[in-house]
Amino acid sequence: MAFESLSEKLQNVFKNLKRKGRLTEADVKEALKEIKRALLAADVSFKVVRNFIKTVEERSVGADVMNGLNPGQMVVKIVNEELVNLMGSETTEIQFQPGKAITVIMMAGLQGAGKTTTAAKLAGIFTKKGKKPLLVAGDIYRPAAIKQLEVNAEKQGVEVFSMGDQVKPPEIAKAALEYANKNNNDVVILDTAGRLHIDEDMMSELQEIKDTITVHQTILVIDAMTGQDAVNVAAEFNEKIGLDGVIVTKLDGDTRGGAALSVKAVTGKPILYVGMGEKLTDLEQFYPERMASRILG
Numbered sequence: 033m034a035f036e037s038l039s040e041k042l043q044n045v046f047k048n049l050k051r052k053g054r055l056t057e058a059d060v061k062e063a064l065k066e067i068k069r070a071l072l073a074a075d076v077s078f079k080v081v082r083n084f085i086k087t088v089e090e091r092s093v094g095a096d097v098m099n100g101l102n103p104g105q106m107v108v109k110i111v112n113e114e115l116v117n118l119m120g121s122e123t124t125e126i127q128f129q130p131g132k133a134i135t136v137i138m139m140a141g142l143q144g145a146g147k148t149t150t151a152a153k154l155a156g157i158f159t160k161k162g163k164k165p166l167l168v169a170g171d172i173y174r175p176a177a178i179k180q181l182e183v184n185a186e187k188q189g190v191e192v193f194s195m196g197d198q199v200k201p202p203e204i205a206k207a208a209l210e211y212a213n214k215n216n217n218d219v220v221i222l223d224t225a226g227r228l229h230i231d232e233d234m235m236s237e238l239q240e241i242k243d244t245i246t247v248h249q250t251i252l253v254i255d256a257m258t259g260q261d262a263v264n265v266a267a268e269f270n271e272k273i274g275l276d277g278v279i280v281t282k283l284d285g286d287t288r289g290g291a292a293l294s295v296k297a298v299t300g301k302p303i304l305y306v307g308m309g310e311k312l313t314d315l316e317q318f319y320p321e322r323m324a325s326r327i328l329g
């Protein structure tokens with residue numbers, strides 16, 4: 033489970049803080065040093081940790097806290113609030129177009145991040161919201177991707193638009209949109225091709241899709257298990273094609289949690305959902321407050 037070790041370490045720091053009646057500045061600094069170590073061990077990016085610690089320190093060594101009734105408790109509260117801020121403070125919902133207008137969502141991400149699975153998971157969530165999503169098979173380079181999308185879509189009771197693997201993704205996207213119009217779909221989810229690493233072809237293909245049709249939401253899928261690499265990938269995608277939000281998958285297998293903690297701070301883009309398993313129901317809306325509580329126990 034994510035954050036296991038971070039959670040344990042922070043709880044130890046907090047136990048010590050709360051036990052003390054009065055706190056000196058040195059006590060706070062010592063606690064912050066341990067918090068810093070715990071965050072770095074959780075693979076939170078260094079810059080993010082530095083800023084985090086600075087903010088908590090500035091807020092904690094103020095007279096209000098140090099002379100307050102329960103300084104230890106106050107420091108814990110500040111750490112909690114700043115963890116929530118780090119992850120985006122508020123829950124961000126995917127914005128749909130008004131009325132019957134079609135919302136186009138493009139899924140992006142490296143191969144294996146969980147794009148195809150997450151597209152099908154999202155389709156299920158939208159169906160429950162009363163939408164009529166259309167999944168579009170745009171990952172034409174990975175041999176099994178189209179079939180995988182079809183199998184998952186069928187489980188979700190959602191239709192797939194596919195043109196096989198010979199038509200270019202921007203053309204598929206355009207045809208899919210025409211189909212969606214006739215078919216009364218109100219959400220179109222485009223699965224796209226990933227690569228093992230960021231490369232120009234992938235980026236320009238995504239950009240071409242965006243130049244061909246109006247994409248309302250570009251959502252990047254990142255694999256939590258790859259930690260800071262995932263965050264770097266997110267920064268690069270955001271710079272090159274512009275993101276509206278991020279979905280962090282495989283949080284169920286990631287014991288550290290650094291990607292989930294850093295990605296908003298690094299890219300400025302919110303986490304929308306988190307993947308918590310391989311089953312099609314294992315996608316949860318992301319609540320920064322709940323995540324912070326999960327970490328702090």
Ligand code: GDP
Nearest residue numbers: 143144145146147148149281282307308309310
């Ligand atoms: P894509 O190449 O980005 O389309 O990746 P896939 O959707 O094919 O996913 C790659 C693998 O990750 C598959 O085996 C998925 O079942 C698995 N996967 C996706 N999301 C999650 C998740 O949240 N948790 C776990 N444990 N596995 C996931």
